Each structure stands twice: as C-alpha cells, then as structure tokens.
Amino acid sequence: MVLYQQVAEQLAEHIRTGVFAEGERIPSIRKLHQQWGVSQSTALAALSALEAQGLIEARPRSGFYVKALPERLQVEEHVPAPVAVSRHQLINHVLNQSRQPGLMHLGAAVPEAVFLPQEILRRISNRCLREQPGLITDYAFPPGNKVLRQQIAVRMQAAGCSVSASELLITQGCQEALSLCLRVLARPGDLIAIESPAYHGLLQALEALGLQALEIPCDPARGMDLEALAAAIQEWPVKACVVSANFSNPTGSLMPDEHKQRLVNMLSEAQIPLVEDDTYADLHYGRRQPLPLKAWDREGNVLYCSAFSKTIAPGFRVGWVAGGRYHQPLQQLLTVTTMASHALSQQVMAEYLHSGDYDRHLRKVRRQYRQQLHNLVDALHASGLPVAWSLPQGGFLLWLILPAEVDALAVYEQMLQKGISVMPGSLFSASERFRHCMRISIAVSQPDWSLLVAALRGSLTD
Numbered sequence: 001m002v003l004y005q006q007v008a009e010q011l012a013e014h015i016r017t018g019v020f021a022e023g024e025r026i027p028s029i030r031k032l033h034q035q036w037g038v039s040q041s042t043a044l045a046a047l048s049a050l051e052a053q054g055l056i057e058a059r060p061r062s063g064f065y066v067k068a069l070p071e072r073l074q075v076e077e078h079v080p081a082p083v084a085v086s087r088h089q090l091i092n093h094v095l096n097q098s099r100q101p102g103l104m105h106l107g108a109a110v111p112e113a114v115f116l117p118q119e120i121l122r123r124i125s126n127r128c129l130r131e132q133p134g135l136i137t138d139y140a141f142p143p144g145n146k147v148l149r150q151q152i153a154v155r156m157q158a159a160g161c162s163v164s165a166s167e168l169l170i171t172q173g174c175q176e177a178l179s180l181c182l183r184v185l186a187r188p189g190d191l192i193a194i195e196s197p198a199y200h201g202l203l204q205a206l207e208a209l210g211l212q213a214l215e216i217p218c219d220p221a222r223g224m225d226l227e228a229l230a231a232a233i234q235e236w237p238v239k240a241c242v243v244s245a246n247f248s249n250p251t252g253s254l255m256p257d258e259h260k261q262r263l264v265n266m267l268s269e270a271q272i273p274l275v276e277d278d279t280y281a282d283l284h285y286g287r288r289q290p291l292p293l294k295a296w297d298r299e300g301n302v303l304y305c306s307a308f309s310k311t312i313a314p315g316f317r318v319g320w321v322a323g324g325r326y327h328q329p330l331q332q333l334l335t336v337t338t339m340a341s342h343a344l345s346q347q348v349m350a351e352y353l354h355s356g357d358y359d360r361h362l363r364k365v366r367r368q369y370r371q372q373l374h375n376l377v378d379a380l381h382a383s384g385l386p387v388a389w390s391l392p393q394g395g396f397l398l399w400l401i402l403p404a405e406v407d408a409l410a411v412y413e414q415m416l417q418k419g420i421s422v423m424p425g426s427l428f429s430a431s432e433r434f435r436h437c438m439r440i441s442i443a444v445s446q447p448d449w450s451l452l453v454a455a456l457r458g459s460l461t462d
C-alpha cells in the first residue's frame, strides 16, 4: 500500500471504530502533516480518498467532517432467516453471456493470460511430457502428487499454519475442495452460515446440495460481522460456516487478525466446523501475506481450501484442502467421486513451485493489480458519479455500490450492449440483496477505464 492509502486506511479505521464520530471534524491537512509526519500532498490524497469513499465531506472554509454513513454502505445489523438457494439459472445466464468474445471482460474473476506465468508453464510442461510420458496416461490418485503437497505445505507453514503434506488433499480447483467440505459436513436441508455478499460458486454448490444459506452481513472492508454471526449461531442450528477472510470475493474485504482469532475460537467452542476459502491470499498488496484463519486452528476445526487458479493457471484445475479432523472422510469422498485427477497438471505445478519463480511472479502481478486498482479508483473519483466502492488491499476485484434505487442487472444488460461485461450484485446473494451493486475484475490488460465510466454514466442517467 502506498503511504496515502495507509493514512486513509488508518483514518477510515478511526471512523469505523468511532474514534471520530459522525459529524466530527477530522484532522486538517496541516495537522496531519505536523502530527502524523506526512507531506501535505499525502495528507490531501488521503483525505480525497476518504471523501471518494463517502466517509468524509469537505465543508467550505471549515475542513473535513465525518459523514453519516450512507444507508447503502452500512452493514445490515439483523441476520435474515435461512433461505433455500436458487440462483443457478441467473448465475449461469450471466456467466455464459459474459464469456462472449470481443467484450471488455470485467465480469468473470479470471485473470487475463498476461497475468499468468504462461511461458514458464509451457516450458515445464514440454519437459515433463518428454521425460515422463506416463503423465498423460496415468491416474493421479488421492491424496495427490507428493512433491506438490510438500511444496504447498511449505507455503502454508510460511503463512502461519502447522500443516504437513500428509494432511493435504489435491483437488480439482478450490470449487471441488469447497464442495467436498460441504458434502462431508452437511446433509440436504442443513443450514450453512455464509458471508453476505458471497462468492456465487459457493451459492451454486449450496443449491446443488440442497443446503440452506444463512447470510451473515459483511463489511466491505473488514468482512463478516461477528456479532451477527454470534447471534445467528445462538438462534439457528448452523452446520458449518464458510468464510473467505483474506480478500473475499466479491468485496475484497480483509478481516482483521483479532476478528480472525475470535471467529476461529467462537466456532470451535460452538463445535461448528469452519470452511476457509483462501483463494486470493497470495495477492496481497501489503508487505506481508495476511494470516489465514487456519493459523489459529488448534483443534482441526478449520477446513482450509485454496487453489492456484487466480495466480498460476485456472485451467490446470489444481486446488487443495487441508481438512483438519475431517481429512479422512474428505479423502474417502474424493476417492469415490473424482477417483483420480490430472497427473500432468499436478506434476507441472509441483515443478513450477519448486522452480522458485512463483514468488517473483506474485510480486509482479501484485504490483500490476495495485496499480490498476488505483487507476480505476482515480477514474471513478474523477467521474463524479454517485457511486461508492470498496478499497481492497489485495486481489483483483472491486465492489461497486450504485444508488440504492438502481437495478444493477439492468445496468449490466445495458453495459453488455456497449461491449463491457461486469457481474451484477444479485449473483452474490441467495435472497435478492445487492441488486444495486456490481463486481468489477481489474485483471484485464491495458484497461481503458474511461469506457467503463462512460458506460456507467450512460446507464445511470438513462
């Protein structure tokens, strides 16, 4: 994060936690310069960023004041009743439309090829095929390629988890890992607590398995509201909880460490298994990788799922699950469902990780995503459109909040006509929420954000 963002984030934190109350004046540019030791231009950039997020407002000749949080940015306080999920048709319709060639692809959360290490993967694949021809004919039975599991275990240990290769199962992407966990933990009709908004693939998995969603309100910056979760597990017989604490999809929220610890402890005490989806963690903009929930797991209650789909190769379908005390039933289920997966992609992934290129690649794409995000935020800011947005500290997704009366599904259709695909917000809820929101992927090469702004302006003023 660059300095002005750090200052903005600190001030935002003070606003969220009530250090600066609604209507209160916040430190002026001069005070920030004197007391926080930042230049006046950094202070101004930080205050402008907060103004763009709708957190503060400038009053002529007086300074900046904390705004009443607009209704559309507030975290809902009540927990809705559980609902059966039926989003499959809508989600498939949008996903199919958004894959059309020739569009500016801001919809699907799939990085364009320029953000993936294609060349080195091609070289390793060719070498593997030459040296180990069996890789295209052999089964790769669970638990999966041993060297790959060792490489993943080393990375997970570096991220604060005490996990060994023997506790990992290789899956076909994170989607299979999530789906296996849900099938091991719950039966049709059971309640699963999820983030609201939640990743649409999770909603589809719940629907396919006949599970009900209990949507727990989430803050676009800090993730799940733990008070709401605590109330929900008191009131409802929750079978499992699925959380993406590091750069959630769609908002990019990052849960603070104290909340992570509290969440893990709360669910462990309540004996509710916690499924962690850590797909985006490697894409942090800050210096250090944020800790996963699994780092606080002492009892094997966290089923950690992830994949290399967002960082190395979505098409390789290499993901994994560290299932804690559910490792055995997960392995059994994997054996009778998928039975085996691709030996070649697992071997190439193992060799790629072993090559040491991954961290260099990550440093590069993190820089690129951060820059693209800045450019988009600057364009939105300059546009003067009546929209608010999340300010993710990692990943490549931005959550855009339109005025409450706007139907983002209609905006989505209009934008598609103008050659731009985005993801309408209602795909991320089982209960018709977020109709006025949309998700934008910034993992596109050389995006012209003025086209997006013009299309948005057209749709919002139609």
Ligand SMILES: Cc1ncc(COP(=O)(O)O)c(C=O)c1O
Pocket: 109, 172, 173, 174, 175, 176, 199, 201, 244, 248, 249, 277, 279, 306, 307, 308, 309, 314, 318, 319
């Ligand atoms: C949060 C999240 N979890 C899981 C997945 C599925 O990933 P995979 O392609 O590895 O199955 C995605 C893909 O968009 C995602 O965004």
